[in-house]
Amino acid sequence: MSLFIASINSGSNGNCYYVGNEQEAVLVDAGISCRETEKRMKNIGLSMDKVKAIFVSHEHGDHIKGLEILSARYQVPVYITPATLQHSRLKLEQQLIVSFRAYEQVSIGALTIQPFPKRHDAADPHSFIISGNGVVIGVLTDIGSACEHVIKNFKHCHAAFLEANYDDAMLENGRYPYHLKKRISGDVGHLSNMQALELFIKHRPAFMSHVLLSHLSKDNNDPAIASALFREHAGSTNVIVASRYEEGEVYHITGSGKAIKLKKRYSKEQQMSLF
Numbered sequence: 001m002s003l004f005i006a007s008i009n010s011g012s013n014g015n016c017y018y019v020g021n022e023q024e025a026v027l028v029d030a031g032i033s034c035r036e037t038e039k040r041m042k043n044i045g046l047s048m049d050k051v052k053a054i055f056v057s058h059e060h061g062d063h064i065k066g067l068e069i070l071s072a073r074y075q076v077p078v079y080i081t082p083a084t085l086q087h088s089r090l091k092l093e094q095q096l097i098v099s100f101r102a103y104e105q106v107s108i109g110a111l112t113i114q115p116f117p118k119r120h121d122a123a124d125p126h127s128f129i130i131s132g133n134g135v136v137i138g139v140l141t142d143i144g145s146a147c148e149h150v151i152k153n154f155k156h157c158h159a160a161f162l163e164a165n166y167d168d169a170m171l172e173n174g175r176y177p178y179h180l181k182k183r184i185s186g187d188v189g190h191l192s193n194m195q196a197l198e199l200f201i202k203h204r205p206a207f208m209s210h211v212l213l214s215h216l217s218k219d220n221n222d223p224a225i226a227s228a229l230f231r232e233h234a235g236s237t238n239v240i241v242a243s244r245y246e247e248g249e250v251y252h253i254t255g256s257g258k259a260i261k262l263k264k265r266y267s268k269e270q271q272m273s274l275f
Helices: 034-043 067-074 082-088 148-154 168-173 178-185 193-203 223-231 268-274
Strands: 002-009 016-020 025-028 051-055 106-108 111-117 126-132 135-140 159-163 210-214 238-241 251-254 259-261
Touching: 002 034, 002 135, 002 159, 002 210, 016 135, 025 111, 025 126, 034 067, 051 067, 051 106, 051 111, 111 148, 126 148, 135 148, 135 251, 148 193, 159 193, 168 178, 193 223, 210 223, 223 238
Parallel strands: 025 051, 135 159, 159 210, 210 238
Antiparallel strands: 002 016, 002 251, 016 025, 106 111, 111 126, 126 135, 251 259
């Protein structure tokens, strides 16, 4: 009754999130290079050999930069909407392209992936709920506002990658031009620390064991500010900031509401016993 999750990278320099069981896994987005993805996954005892699909949230470069090579090298199917594919200009192998639609569940082995729409300035953006073994994981980033779809799905998560992109004061007083500040803080931009916290406080289920604050801005946020803000209200939920510089820990999320943090680096013997 568990799933394994890890942030491979999280930020405007690239996004990639791993969710899997002992047999198979999926990636949500592939926004860093194939080589870097392979290296980071190896560092934490994960393997692309278990990745059976890559789901694409939207066409922005920080979510698809490594997708073409990664998919081709491992012959991994890419689940992507037609509009996202059209606007991405990706050159994917035709036999590896699989379309999906909002709220139509996709089965990847024992995993079930449910896409749902979100507010973001892209052609056809989606977030994802991945479930299996009685555990539900949310990947909820690049969200302009917490719409009814986000709220409804967040309520079911045992763990979630949740966007906390910017601190309001840092964005307001920062160096970005006015039009970019408006884009980031708008209804189809990104979720602020306070917006993410409001979603967390109002709609977090009692059994949520981990929230991984994701897609933090390098210029308009501070991991210490974001984590302190959430920890004040977290109760029994563990608060982690997903890094834009390195892979994160692997977390073993259980349906009991408890989670085990696995060591960041393993011996070959340990890797075999876990995965």
